[in-house]
Amino acid sequence: MQTPWEYRYAHRTQKMGSSVIRELLKLTEQPDIISFAGGLPAPEVFPVKEFRQACNYVLEHFGPQALQYSTTEGYRPLREMIARHTARYSVAVTADNIMITSGSQQALDFIGRLFINRGDYIVVESPTYLGALQAWNAYGAQYIPVRSDENGMIVDELEAALRIGPKFIYVLPNFQNPSGSTLTLERRKKLVELADKYGVPIVEDDPYGQLRYEGDHIPSVVMLDSEYRGPNGSHYSGNVIYLSTFSKLLAPGLRLAWVIAPPEVIRKLVMTKQAADLHTSSFNQYVAYEVAKGGFLDEHVKVIRATYKERRDVMIEMMEEMFPDGVRWTKPQGGMFLWGILPEGMDSAEVLKRAIEKKVAFVPGEAFHPNGGGKNTMRINFSYSSPDTIREGITRLGMTLRELISEKV
Amino acid sequence: MQTPWEYRYAHRTQKMGSSVIRELLKLTEQPDIISFAGGLPAPEVFPVKEFRQACNYVLEHFGPQALQYSTTEGYRPLREMIARHTARYSVAVTADNIMITSGSQQALDFIGRLFINRGDYIVVESPTYLGALQAWNAYGAQYIPVRSDENGMIVDELEAALRIGPKFIYVLPNFQNPSGSTLTLERRKKLVELADKYGVPIVEDDPYGQLRYEGDHIPSVVMLDSEYRGPNGSHYSGNVIYLSTFSKLLAPGLRLAWVIAPPEVIRKLVMTKQAADLHTSSFNQYVAYEVAKGGFLDEHVKVIRATYKERRDVMIEMMEEMFPDGVRWTKPQGGMFLWGILPEGMDSAEVLKRAIEKKVAFVPGEAFHPNGGGKNTMRINFSYSSPDTIREGITRLGMTLRELISEKV
Numbered sequence: 133m134q135t136p137w138e139y140r141y142a143h144r145t146q147k148m149g150s151s152v153i154r155e156l157l158k159l160t161e162q163p164d165i166i167s168f169a170g171g172l173p174a175p176e177v178f179p180v181k182e183f184r185q186a187c188n189y190v191l192e193h194f195g196p197q198a199l200q201y202s203t204t205e206g207y208r209p210l211r212e213m214i215a216r217h218t219a220r221y222s223v224a225v226t227a228d229n230i231m232i233t234s235g236s237q238q239a240l241d242f243i244g245r246l247f248i249n250r251g252d253y254i255v256v257e258s259p260t261y262l263g264a265l266q267a268w269n270a271y272g273a274q275y276i277p278v279r280s281d282e283n284g285m286i287v288d289e290l291e292a293a294l295r296i297g298p299k300f301i302y303v304l305p306n307f308q309n310p311s312g313s314t315l316t317l318e319r320r321k322k323l324v325e326l327a328d329k330y331g332v333p334i335v336e337d338d339p340y341g342q343l344r345y346e347g348d349h350i351p352s353v354v355m356l357d358s359e360y361r362g363p364n365g366s367h368y369s370g371n372v373i374y375l376s377t378f379s380k381l382l383a384p385g386l387r388l389a390w391v392i393a394p395p396e397v398i399r400k401l402v403m404t405k406q407a408a409d410l411h412t413s414s415f416n417q418y419v420a421y422e423v424a425k426g427g428f429l430d431e432h433v434k435v436i437r438a439t440y441k442e443r444r445d446v447m448i449e450m451m452e453e454m455f456p457d458g459v460r461w462t463k464p465q466g467g468m469f470l471w472g473i474l475p476e477g478m479d480s481a482e483v484l485k486r487a488i489e490k491k492v493a494f495v496p497g498e499a500f501h502p503n504g505g506g507k508n509t510m511r512i513n514f515s516y517s518s519p520d521t522i523r524e525g526i527t528r529l530g531m532t533l534r535e536l537i538s539e540k541v
Numbered sequence: 542m543q544t545p546w547e548y549r550y551a552h553r554t555q556k557m558g559s560s561v562i563r564e565l566l567k568l569t570e571q572p573d574i575i576s577f578a579g580g581l582p583a584p585e586v587f588p589v590k591e592f593r594q595a596c597n598y599v600l601e602h603f604g605p606q607a608l609q610y611s612t613t614e615g616y617r618p619l620r621e622m623i624a625r626h627t628a629r630y631s632v633a634v635t636a637d638n639i640m641i642t643s644g645s646q647q648a649l650d651f652i653g654r655l656f657i658n659r660g661d662y663i664v665v666e667s668p669t670y671l672g673a674l675q676a677w678n679a680y681g682a683q684y685i686p687v688r689s690d691e692n693g694m695i696v697d698e699l700e701a702a703l704r705i706g707p708k709f710i711y712v713l714p715n716f717q718n719p720s721g722s723t724l725t726l727e728r729r730k731k732l733v734e735l736a737d738k739y740g741v742p743i744v745e746d747d748p749y750g751q752l753r754y755e756g757d758h759i760p761s762v763v764m765l766d767s768e769y770r771g772p773n774g775s776h777y778s779g780n781v782i783y784l785s786t787f788s789k790l791l792a793p794g795l796r797l798a799w800v801i802a803p804p805e806v807i808r809k810l811v812m813t814k815q816a817a818d819l820h821t822s823s824f825n826q827y828v829a830y831e832v833a834k835g836g837f838l839d840e841h842v843k844v845i846r847a848t849y850k851e852r853r854d855v856m857i858e859m860m861e862e863m864f865p866d867g868v869r870w871t872k873p874q875g876g877m878f879l880w881g882i883l884p885e886g887m888d889s890a891e892v893l894k895r896a897i898e899k900k901v902a903f904v905p906g907e908a909f910h911p912n913g914g915g916k917n918t919m920r921i922n923f924s925y926s927s928p929d930t931i932r933e934g935i936t937r938l939g940m941t942l943r944e945l946i947s948e949k950v
Contacts, residue, residue, distance in 0.1 A: 135779035135803045136742040140708055142658045142680070148812050175605030183608065187596035196584030199592065199792035234643055234796075238818040245679070249551045266816040270654070271551070299549055333545040370544035383608035385823035387643075394544045403557050407675040409647040413822055414794035 144270055160493035166525035169493040171309060171468060172516040174443075177436050178383045179423065186422035190415070198418040204402045204410060206232025206390070207417035213425060214390050222355040223368045228395045231402060234412045236339055236377045236389040240267040242404045243335060243373065246397070248273045253298040257285045259500030259509070261309050261337065264302060275502035282462050284308065284315030287322040294330040300373075301332055305353055307340040307467025310500045310511035314465055317350050324357045327371070334372045339380055339389075342433050344466035345441035354392070370394035378420055380468070381429055381436070386416045439515075440468065446519040447512070447526060454530025456537050461512070468515035471497070474508040475537070483510070483536060492528040553679055569902035575934035578902040580718060580877060581925040583852075586845050587792045588832065595831035599824070607827040613811045613819060615641025615799070616826035622834060623799050631764040632777045637804045640811060643821045645748055645786045645798040649676040651813045652744060652782065655806070657682045662707040666694045668909030668918070670718050670746065673711060684911035691871050693717065693724030696731040703739040709782075710741055714762055716749040716876025719909045719920035723874055726759050733766045736780070743781045748789055748798075751842050753875035754850035763801070779803035787829055789877070790838055790845070795825045848924075849877065855928040856921070856935060863939025865946050870921070877924035880906070883917040884946070892919070892945060901937040 160167045190198050205211065211227040218225050233239040240263060248254070250272030256264070258277030265275070276293040279286050285303060294301075303323065305315040315323070327334055336353045354372040359365035370393075377389035391401065405411065444463075447470065451461050458475040472494070474480060480496035487493055497509025517525060569576045599607050614620070620636040627634050642648040649672060657663070659681030665673070667686030674684070685702040688695050694712060703710075712732065714724035724732070736743055745762045763781040768774035779802075786798035800810065814820065853872075856879065860870055867884040881903070883889055889905040896902055906918025926934060 135805070136740055137656070137779075137782075137803060137806050140656050140742070141809070142654070142656055142661075145655050145809060145813075148809060170610075172610055175609050178605055178608040180600050180604035180608070183604070184597060184600045187600065188593060191589050191593045191596065195589035195592070196587055199587040199589070199794040200584050201579075201581055201788075201793045234818045234822075237816070241817045245551070246554050247546070247549050247551055252551075263816070263819075270813075270816055331545055333549070370546070373546075379610075383824075384610045385608040387818065387820070387822045394546060396544070397546050400550070400554060400557060404554075404679075407646070407672070407679055408650045408817075409643045409796065410672075411796070413643075413796045413825055415792075416822055416825065 144272075147269075159488050165488065165491045165493055166517060166521055166528065167493045168512045168514070168517065168525060168529075169495045170516060171513055173380055173384060173436075173468070174439055174515055177432075177439050179428070179432055182423045182428060183383070183419065186419045189422055190418040194418055198415045200414060202411050202414035202417075204406045205398065206230070206412060207414065207421060209425075210417050210421040211390070213421060218392060222352045223358045224366055225368045225392055229368060229392050229398060231391050231393075231398050231405065232412050232417060233389045233391055233405070234387040234409065235379060235384070236337065236375050237263050237267065238408075239375045239389060239391040240264050240337070241270075242391075242401050242408070244268040244271040244273065245404055246400055247299055253296055255290070255293045255298045255301040255332075256502055257303060257308065258502060259310050259497060259506055260302065260502065261304055262500055264337070265502055277501065277503050280308075280311060280313055282313050284313045284319055285323070287319045287326065290323065290326050294326055294332055298332060301327060301334045302337065303334060303353065304337045305350070306338055307343060307464050307469070309339070309467070310469055310495070310497065311471040312462050312464030312467055312469045313471070314350065320350065320353055320356050321360075324353065324360045327357070328360060335375070336372050337375045339375075339377045340467040341376065342381060343437060343440060343468070345437055345444060347465045368392070373397065378424075381433060382420060382423060386413075386420055388412065388416055388420050443514045443517070443519060443522055444470070447514045447522050450523055450526035451530070454527050456530070456534045458537065459533055468513055470512050470514060472510040472512055474510070474533075476508060478508050478536070478540070480508060480510045483532060486536060487529055487532045490528045490532050492525045492532070494529070553681075556678075568897050574897065574900045574902055575926060575930055575937065576902045577921045577923070577926065577934060577938075578904045579925060580922055582789055582793060582845075582877070583848055583924055586841075586848050588837070588841055591832045591837060592792070592828065595828045598831050599827045603827055607824045609823060611820050611823035611826070613815045614807065615639070615821060616823065616830060618834075619826050619830040620799070622830060627801060631761045631783075632767045633775050634777045634801055638777060638801050638807060640800050640802075640807050640814065641821050641826060642798045642800055642814070643796040643818065644788060644793070645746065645784050646672050646676065647817075648784045648798060648800040649673050649746070650679075651800075651810050651817070653677040653680040653682065654813055655809055656708055662705055664699070664702045664707045664710040664741075665911055666712060666717065667911060668719050668906060668915055669711065669911065670713055671909055673746070674911055686910065686912050689717075689720065689722055691722050693722045693728055694732065696728045696735065699732065699735050703735055703741055707741060710736060710743045711746065712743060712762065713746045714759070715747055716752060716873050716878070718748070718876070719878055719904070719906065720880040721871050721873030721876055721878045722880070723759065729759065729762055729765050730769075733762060733769045736766070737769060744784070745781050746784045748784075748786045749876040750785065751790060752846060752849060752877070754846055754853060756874045777801070782806065787833075790842060791829060791832060795822075795829055797821065797825055797829050852923045852926070852928060852931055853879070856923045856931050859932055859935035860939070863936050865939070865943045867946065868942055877922055879921050879923060881919040881921055883919070883942075885917060887917050887945070887949075889917060889919045892941060895945060896938055896941045899937045899941050901934045901941070903938070
């Protein structure tokens with residue numbers, strides 16, 4: 133159907149388009165495919181019973197308020213709870229440092245709106261989170277990729293990037309999406325030092341920080357930055373905008389996340405959100421607060437950790453058994469993804485095509501590299517599928533890889 | 542606190558700022574003020590019991606799905622229900638014409654993103670919905686205001702506007718926010734004719750269409766446009782993007798609205814939403830579907846109509862009694878707002894200052910006029926306050942107006 137809208141798109145829209153990968157990934161939605169492509173939490177760990185209790189409690193005691201329009205910055209008791217939680221794990225902030233967003237994706241979009249002019253440079257890890265690239269491409273961002281390895285961003289290569297004059301540094305220090313890597317304490321400290329040296333602020337995206345299955349918790353970048361700027365290092369420095377979410381701790385279907393920023397940035401985020409969607413669902417904020425307020429999350433996260441650790445271990449065990457020589461993979465200390473590395477010259481998009489025929493899927497790694505590269509890498513999710521499904525899926529993927537490698541020889 | 546973010550805002554952000562009106566309206570949030578300033582539904586009519594039943598049902602039967610990530614376009618049964626509803630009231634569309642948004646404000650924002658280049662002209666009624674201006678200002682829109690009266694946009698003045706070459710026409714035909722006016726059938730037909738003559742598409746924003754308290758339903762612009770383009774006029778023409786919402790029929794705290802557009806526009810809206818917030822809360826979509834699916838809304842809207850009609854009638858009765866000569870007001874056939882018109886030369890922002898001293902508030906009309914004007918107008922909400930509160934509030938507002946007018950003489 134030709135409509136008068138067809139020639140009326142804005143410049144920013146004309147660059148949007150379906151990608152080859154997007155089309156391939158649509159195939160992975162067929163019900164008989166074992167998909168390690170998504171980034172979904174395990175639905176088995178959603179606290180359905182607690183949600184029912186909370187919905188009933190909220191509607192019995194706060195029905196009219198919870199169903200009404202509410203403030204753009206978010207439900208104050210929820211923001212205060214997040215402030216207490218942040219003070220416990222990291223640095224002292226108040227509710228005035230916090231805005232609730234409809235998922236972390238919205239926080240990324242708003243950061244783009246607030247800060248990115250067409251042509252601005254953003255320092256990112258390579259590979260990095262695809263959703264951030266999608267959000268910021270709309271504002272005409274350009275990227276300075278800094279390579280990363282199993283220990284996160286290779287900070288020795290950061291200084292050259294900072295000398296280009298980027299708007300900010302974007303980093304996912306814990307169990308990164310897509311690579312599963314975790315930035316070491318030494319590298320975090322170096323990152324903070326270099327950012328300070330060049331006066332460049334940081335956006336720290338931390339959706340998975342609580343999902344650690346082994347090793348010790350590493351202090352967040354926001355905390356290290358505040359300490360570095362001392363003398364009162366337990367107080368938020370304002371140099372790092374920090375993002376986290378309830379999507380992995382409670383349930384993504386609520387679309388609840390938060391951003392921590394200086395009050396002046398929060399004020400501008402609030403104006404942005406007012407024009408974008410007025411506010412995040414009041415009902416969901418009341419319900420999440422009710423579920424979380426009594427310390428439930430501390431217990432619940434243990435269940436999630438145990439579930440995902442088992443799935444990660446099963447996946448790695450199966451890879452050791454089924455994957456051919458020459459294929460490597462990381463062992464992430466937490467999160468939801470591991471990273472597969474094929475022999476140089478192999479193309480994971482070709483692997484995906486063959487894998488789909490065998491009814492198994494993953495995401496080819498190239499798309500996560502803002503300036504290209506990584507054709508031989510793959511993101512593999514271990515949180516969503518049951519251990520048995522993981523066994524079957526990795527068996528199929530191993531067969532696919534063995535076939536392709538033997539054809540090549 | 543000075544932070545490195547301060548000099549890093551994008552151009553589009555630097556124009557954002559707190560307005561005088563915004564600051565004044567903050568004062569109206571004091572609990573002892575009777576506020577006719579907001580645009581809130583009456584919380585007494587929220588179907589709390591039905592929500593409880595629906596939450597329990599959804600969590601019992603669909604817990605894992607309802608709490609999981611879901612598709613960007615929205616929950617298919619909900620979209621199919623909206624398609625059936627639209628076919629009943631207006632034109633034949635399918636779920637492929639529909640995307641769920643987080644409130645209509647988000648649909649307005651996305652329309653701006655998709656279509657507005659800096660400097661593009663949009664034809665709007667003057668006055669028009671402030672949220673649309675806020676959303677589109679961010680994309681650098683300019684406005685061609687067409688004057689309106691109690692019968693909506695004065696379409697005789699539309700042709701000159703269309704010759705300027707606007708991107709689209711934005712119109713709220715039913716019980717408009719802020720003026721309460723309703724576009725007559727004759728004017729709707731003329732609007733459709735002129736839009737066709739110049740090949741300019743239309744965005745029809747219809748949050749209040751079901752909230753009619755007297756008179757006959759007038760066919761929507763999307764329906765008239767489809768008929769005009771016949772021969773198969775019962776099918777959606779694609780020329781009108783139509784917006785509506787559950788905020789006024791169920792509850793705004795859910796943040797659930799929808800947009801009807803040609804499938805190609807929907808595809809681009811989906812890509813936009815994917816980068817903006819991934820999807821609207823799956824849980825809320827399941828719950829709204831459960832509440833609405835059995836025809837509940839048809840019964841519930843009768844309760845809303847009866848409640849709001851009484852409030853409108855009480856407000857007008859009190860205005861007749863308490864407002865001084867020279868002050869006029871409209872009698873809207875539906876919706877949530879009526880429009881006060883002060884004698885020429887009076888400034889409603891000055892009235893608001895004095896009114897706040899007397900603990901009553903409204904919104905001065907000037908802000909709704911994209912290119913200025915309307916200093917002597919005021920938007921007055923009648924849906925939120927109880928009849929007794931309306932009596933007291935209009936008494937206070939009448940005293941304020943009498944004082945100011947007598948001081949002037």
